[in-house]
Amino acid sequence: MVNCTPYEATVYTVGGLVLAGAGAAAVVASAVTTETVVTTTTTVETANAVCGGDICSSEAQDASTFIRYMSEAELKVVQNSGMLRGGSAGPTYWTAGTEVFETVGGATSRLALKTPSDIGVAFQIINRPDVIGPEPVEPLFSHLGGGIQYVAYSQVAVNILSTWDLIP
DSSP, X not given: OOBOOOEEEEEEEETTEEEESTTHHHHHHHOOOSSOEEEEEEEEOOTTOEEETTEEESHHHHTOOEEEEXXXXXXXXXXXXXXXXXGOSSOEEEEETTXXXXXXXXXXXXXXXSSXXXXXXXXXXXXXXXXXXXXXXXXXXXXXXXXXXXXXXXXXXXXXXXXXXXXX
């Protein structure tokens, strides 16, 4: 792990969703949307943070948007607990803020989800879990994979930014 330094980041806002990070430009360019795309550049302050992969605990992590696809029942648990998966023991997976899917099939295939999800949830991480990633999603459960994943084996506290229903 190394200390993070401030850097310039391009941020894309599509509707109410904020996209940033590696691959955001490609996602925005390939997206089919009627929403206006607003592009800005911002300096991400990361002083006194510790990095692992492309995310930092502390201020830099707070500035990053991530996504988890889940059921309506899981969303209620996350809203009530403030923790992904309600803070349940075991691995917790999520993806980059650039992995925006509109359909159940798209999310299920690229992220190799065992169970199809109903809802996309954009969030910020507000604690400092030990995070592994980003790394590519391997093919699993007869799905292609190829998306981006992060995993933590400790609780992941979140601030939900937005949710959207996936098209069946």
